[in-house]
Amino acid sequence: MxxxxxxxxxxxxxxxxLSSAIFSWEALLVxxxxxxxxxxxxxxxxxxxxxxxSDLTFNFTExxxxxxxxxxxxxxxxxxxxxxxxxxLASTMMxxxxxxxxxxxxxxxxxxxxxxxxxxxxxxxxxxxxxPSIVVTIGTMSLFRGIAFIILGDQAYKGYPESFAFFGxxxxxxxxxxxxxxxxxxxxxxxxxxxxxxxxxxxxxxxNNPIAAQFSGVRVGxxxxxxxxxxxxxxxxxxxxxxxxxxxxxxxxAQGYELEVITxxxxxxxxxxxxxxxxLGVVLAAFIMGLVTFGLGLLNVPGIVMSIFIGLxxxxxxxxxxxxxxxxxxx
Amino acid sequence: MKALxxxxxIWLAAAIIGLIGLISTRFPAFAYPGNLGQxxxxxxxxxxxxxxxxxxxLTRSIDLSMASNLCFTGMVVAMLNAAHPAIPxxxxxxxxxxxxxxxxxxxxxLxxxxxxPSIVVTLGTLTIYRGATxxxxxxxxxxxxxxxxDFIGFQRAAFLGIPVLSWIAILVIALFFVVMTRTxxxxxxxxxxxxxxxxVYAGIDVGRTKFIVFCISGxxxxxxxxxxxxxxxxxxxxxxxxxxxxxxxxxxxxxxxxAGGIGSxxxxxxxxxxxxxxxxxxxxINISPFWQMxxxxxxxxxxxxxxxxxxxxxxxxxxxxxxxx
Numbered sequence: 001m002x003x004x005x006x007x008x009x010x011x012x013x014x015x016x017x018l019s020s021a022i023f024s025w026e027a028l029l030v031x032x033x034x035x036x037x038x039x040x041x042x043x044x045x046x047x048x049x050x051x052x053x054s055d056l057t058f059n060f061t062e063x064x065x066x067x068x069x070x071x072x073x074x075x076x077x078x079x080x081x082x083x084x085x086x087x088x089l090a091s092t093m094m095x096x097x098x099x100x101x102x103x104x105x106x107x108x109x110x111x112x113x114x115x116x117x118x119x120x121x122x123x124x125x126x127x128x129x130x131x132p133s134i135v136v137t138i139g140t141m142s143l144f145r146g147i148a149f150i151i152l153g154d155q156a157y158k159g160y161p162e163s164f165a166f167f168g169x170x171x172x173x174x175x176x177x178x179x180x181x182x183x184x185x186x187x188x189x190x191x192x193x194x195x196x197x198x199x200x201x202x203x204x205x206x207x208n209n210p211i212a213a214q215f216s217g218v219r220v221g222x223x224x225x226x227x228x229x230x231x232x233x234x235x236x237x238x239x240x241x242x243x244x245x246x247x248x249x250x251x252x253x254a255q256g257y258e259l260e261v262i263t264x265x266x267x268x269x270x271x272x273x274x275x276x277x278x279x280l281g282v283v284l285a286a287f288i289m290g291l292v293t294f295g296l297g298l299l300n301v302p303g304i305v306m307s308i309f310i311g312l313x314x315x316x317x318x319x320x321x322x323x324x325x326x327x328x329x330x331x
Numbered sequence: 332m333k334a335l336x337x338x339x340x341i342w343l344a345a346a347i348i349g350l351i352g353l354i355s356t357r358f359p360a361f362a363y364p365g366n367l368g369q370x371x372x373x374x375x376x377x378x379x380x381x382x383x384x385x386x387x388x389l390t391r392s393i394d395l396s397m398a399s400n401l402c403f404t405g406m407v408v409a410m411l412n413a414a415h416p417a418i419p420x421x422x423x424x425x426x427x428x429x430x431x432x433x434x435x436x437x438x439x440x441l442x443x444x445x446x447x448p449s450i451v452v453t454l455g456t457l458t459i460y461r462g463a464t465x466x467x468x469x470x471x472x473x474x475x476x477x478x479x480x481d482f483i484g485f486q487r488a489a490f491l492g493i494p495v496l497s498w499i500a501i502l503v504i505a506l507f508f509v510v511m512t513r514t515x516x517x518x519x520x521x522x523x524x525x526x527x528x529x530x531v532y533a534g535i536d537v538g539r540t541k542f543i544v545f546c547i548s549g550x551x552x553x554x555x556x557x558x559x560x561x562x563x564x565x566x567x568x569x570x571x572x573x574x575x576x577x578x579x580x581x582x583x584x585x586x587x588x589x590a591g592g593i594g595s596x597x598x599x600x601x602x603x604x605x606x607x608x609x610x611x612x613x614x615x616i617n618i619s620p621f622w623q624m625x626x627x628x629x630x631x632x633x634x635x636x637x638x639x640x641x642x643x644x645x646x647x648x649x650x651x652x653x654x655x656x
Contacts, residue, residue: 081576131635134393135589138576139631146625153621251621256573259395259454272448302470304568308462315441315455322445 025269025321029284032317036288040295047298054175058245060264060290061179062238063257064283067264068190069231071282074265075194075207076227077274078133080122083235084257085144090114090239092148095157095249104163111240112233118144119232123225133228141258148251157249168245179241183286186234191279203227207274263314264289288313339586339638343601350608357616368493374607375500376558380574381581381599382507383551386544388582389524391591392449394545396438397552398574399460404430404556406464409473409482409566416479423482427557428550434460435549439542449541457575465568475564483561496558503551507596520544524592580627581606584634605630 040047047053066083073080090111097110122140126133170178194200205213206220214220243249268285270277289310296306355362380397387394408427411418434456441452475483486496511517519540522530527537560566585602587594606627613620 125632125636129636129639131639132589135583135635136632138579138583139628139635141576142580142624142628142631144628146622146628149621149624150619153619259457263454263458266451266454272451302465304462304465304470306462307458308466311455311458311462315447315452315459318447318451319441319445322447 026278026281026284028317028320029267029269029281029288032313033284033288033291036291036295040291040298043295044298047295050175052294052298054171054177054180056290056294057177057180057183059293060286061177061183062241062245063261063264063289064183064286065186065238065241066231066234066257066261067268067282067286068186068279069227069234070261071265071268071270071277071279072190072194072200072203073227073231074262074270074272075274075277076203076224077207077210078126078224078227079137079262080119080228080231081134081137081258081262082118082122082141082144083231083238083261084254085141085148086115086118086232086235087239087242087254087257088148088251089118089144090236091243091249091253092151092157092251094160094239094243096151098157098160104161107160107164108167108240111243112236115232115234115236115239116229117232119229119235120225122232123228126228127221127225145251152249152251158247160243160247164244165247166244168241168243179245182237182241187279187283194277194279199223204275207271207276260289260310263310267314267317340595340597340601342637343584343586343598343605347601347605347608350605350612354608354612354616358612361612361615368497370607370611371500371604372494372497373611374603375496376555376562377577377581377607378500378600378603379503379551379558380555380578381585381603382503382596383548383555384578384582385585385587385594385596385599386507386511386520387449387548388579388587388589389520389591389594390541390544391524391527392442392541392544393453393579393589394435394438394548395450395453395575396434396456396460397548397555397578398571399457399464400431400434400549400552401556401559401574402568402570402572403434403460403464403467404553405560405570406468406473406556406566406568408557409478409560410468412479412482413473413477416482420481420485424554424557427553429553431553431556432546432550435546435552436542438549439545442545443538443542446538449545461568461572468566468568470568473560473566478561478564483564486558486561496562499554499558503554504596504600511596516540516543521592524590526592577606577627580631583631583638586634586638588638602634 070080070083093114094107094111097107102110118140122133122137125131125136125140167178172178172181194203202213202218202223205216205218206223210220239254242254246253264285265277265282266272267288268277268282270281292309292313293303293306296309297303351362351367360366380401384394384397404427407430408423411426412423438449438452438456441447442449486494486499488495490498511520519530519535522533522535523537523540530537559571563570581603582594582599583589583602584605585594585598585600587598587602609626609630610620610623613623613626
């Protein structure tokens with residue numbers, strides 16, 4: 001032992017025992033996913049097939065893309081209920097551009113820019129005027145979809161160019177769709193952003209204590225604004241994919257998606273109160289929701305009944321750890 | 332007079348009168364008492380639902396499952412009526428209240444006993460209750476010709492020249508007003524919204540009170556289920572799809588703070604009326620009904636901007652008073 005104290009080593013993260021990994025939220029989700037996968041394989045002979053499994057991915061890729069940005073937003077303590085309405089507005093704008101004779105690159109640009117613009121509008125209202133995001137985005141949800149209804153009424157836009165169909169219907173290699181590749185790339189980007197950058201640390205800090213974060217030199221307003229822009233951007237990208245997949249635009253497109261996206265995020269272990277969550281959890285939740293809807297679809301269960309399973313899954317998965325802890329007597 | 336102007340409800344009432352005035356410049360018959368009564372009657376269900384939501388929002392919670400609860404309960408009473416037309420209407424209403432209460436109690440128990448945030452619980456039950464409606468009905472509709480004349484006619488019958496539906500709304504408004512301003516329960520609900528921690532020290536059982544407000548919003552949704560089905564004479568899985576957000580919109584326009592603790596029965600009623608007037612006025616002044624969504628969206632944003640202003644100023648005034656003292 002020397003007299004000079006060794007420089008204190010402050011670890012970036014605490015060493016976790018293996019048991020914490022085994023009992024983590026993600027592990028629970030993996031178990032649930034494997035269970036559903038196994039049940040599906042037994043229940044339907046058509047399930048274990050490369051083409052079936054490829055079709056399965058279309059159930060969650062579009063919503064999953066938005067869920068990544070939404071996860072960051074919810075971790076920061078805000079929420080965006082207007083994402084489905086942004087899809088509708090961006091899709092309507094793309095439809096108008098088609099009528100004016102726009103080509104595929106212009107359409108994609110319009111979808112993304114409209115999404116980004118709507119997100120920035122939400123962000124400005126929340127950060128500049130200091131309004132609660134849940135109310136602001138209920139308002140903009142009506143406003144954005146309302147504009148789509150004013151423009152389209154009971155009509156629909158069709159006649160998207162053939163090259164535009166690639167984004168929602170195209171395959172990159174064998175059964176791997178363009179949407180799935182985009183989903184995986186986005187997952188990696190958002191994983192890096194949240195878990196490996198100072199930006200991600202700041203997002204989590206804001207969610208845990210916005211005032212303390214502000215005093216620690218985190219630009220709370222600016223980061224929240226960026227998160228709203230990102231969510232809008234992802235909704236714009238999703239709009240391009242959905243419009244391309246369906247090949248037409250109605251003002252009621254993607255109705256109710258916002259709640260499914262939020263369900264995905266919460267199921268993925270992101271705290272709805274902000275401050276914690278992981279991208280891996282959201283990816284797993286997306287797979288689980290896709291597995292449930294597709295597996296039940298193969299068994300000819302109608303969509304509305306599937307939603308019961310999704311709702312139950314959401315409540316049970318969140319209630320389970322609480323009940324488990326209570327049963328073991330840990331407060 | 333100055334004290335009166337501080338109330339948000341006065342401003343909202345003025346805005347509504349201004350709106351009616353504006354509409355009557357285009358279509359004078361809109362402002363006739365008979366027509367305004369009709370608008371009130373049309374808005375009754377939204378007003379009742381908004382009141383159920385207000386008590387939940389005041390405790391810093393939210394009930395997203397009200398529209399699905401309404402849909403399920405409506406289907407239950409419609410199928411009961413179709414199968415046993417002899418069941419008297421008051422008993423059917425009691426059944427609707429009971430079914431709604433059970434669904435609300437499920438939400439309340441999950442929030443109270445398991446401490447799951449209400450937005451997560453009701454997001455789940457929103458899909459579950461609507462899915463359950465499908466399972467119950469097998470996807471079939473209950474049409475007007477399967478409903479008994481009493482079932483359809485009850486709310487349309489006039490009592491003292493006013494339809495029963497409007498009377499029910501007036502009754503519910505009066506009941507909520509008394510509970511929120513004259514009872515310990517009403518005070519506890521406000522207290523929890525303003526400061527949950529202080530409420531615990533004041534001897535309020537926060538969890539149990541939250542359970543009670545979810546029971547209230549459930550019963551209200553159940554009642555509205557019967558009223559909705561007998562008004563639009565069709566029961567299907569699609570009934571009131573997405574309506575949960577209209578209910579919240581009425582509350583927000585009525586000045587109820589989503590952060591809890593701020594808001595009043597009168598505000599919620601006026602907020603619902605504001606939306607009701609817009610939806611009734613658009614067709615008569617020749618604006619496509621497709622404009623309604625964008626207009627109510629703008630109204631929500633405007634209302635929340637104005638409310639935030641009001642709240643901020645109030646804070647400053649309190650500080651100034653304290654400094655002066």
